[in-house]
Amino acid sequence: MVLKSKNASKPGSPPPKSGPETAVYQRQTRLQHAQERAQDYVEAIAELIAGCGEARATDLAKSLGVTHVTVIRTVQRLQREGLVTTQPYRSIFLTDSGRTLAGKARARHEKVVTFLEALGVAKSTARADAEGIEHHVSDETLKAMEKFLRSSRKGSGKPTRTY
Amino acid sequence: MVLKSKNASKPGSPPPKSGPETAVYQRQTRLQHAQERAQDYVEAIAELIAGCGEARATDLAKSLGVTHVTVIRTVQRLQREGLVTTQPYRSIFLTDSGRTLAGKARARHEKVVTFLEALGVAKSTARADAEGIEHHVSDETLKAMEKFLRSSRKGSGKPTRTY
């Protein structure tokens, strides 16, 4: 790297140069974060419904580590976006759209955790990292992870004993 | 999963149940996002300085895919946090702290890209995914990725390119 060491210290030299296309991968931060949050919410809601029979705002708040106020506000947004339905003083339900998203999020989440563990990461670390990584794994990368899992399962326990 | 299939459809049954500890991995979303943004900024600033000799707000804006206004505001925050220094109508400089962070971010970024490519992901996909994944990879996971890279380079005599 640093092929341009010549002008690396000449302040008034070249124009942009290092990034008309890098911007492609940087755009849309805000919407991206909102989508991540939506995924975590519907996933948690689905989990509560599966585990408790219903998703209450309070339990969701505990599950997500935020206050119930934050939950209620965000759930309002999710309802606006057609992912959940709510009625005053009642529990939260997923729409078809929300259920679909939750399913994808959950599948992705689990695959990432499994992959990280197979890579040799401690379970608690895998779970922690997956919580963030899951939102940035493309379908292509997910497939590559699955492929790795298949091959690493075949090759007995330790696939990388090349040491 | 779903050991509690009994009450899985009985709305008024069990309390929280599925998440007093899952919350640990969910907290702090907002600060987390701000930190991610800071990492991307100092990394981009360092890159511009290395490539152009200086980091101008406009170029940074192009590189990050946002308007110059957004850049200026965020840079103000970074200055407040001691990562950069600026003077009116002059380019942006990294503090020691900022340079350190940029170095770590860059190293992490590249390792993640390399890892994804080694996993069999297309270069453009690897770069796109890495842009988000990089912020959620713990040191432990990073080490696991490095280990995988070492073993995979030995195994298949393919990439490597050690001169």
Add this chain to the structure above:
DNA sequence: GCCGCATTGTAGCGCATGCTACAATATGGT
């Protein structure tokens, strides 16, 4: 030196996430 244009900065908006404090409703135990 002057002026036009690029760059930088400011004002003000929208939206999302988080919070505390307080109000309203629901629910369960007696």
Add this chain to the structure above:
DNA sequence: ACCATATTGTAGCATGCGCTACAATGCGGC
């Protein structure tokens, strides 16, 4: 039925990330 308590909802605040529109400054060509 009744009231204490839990749950849900509202009001208002703060911060961060985007944006457009417009103002101020800087700079390079003439």
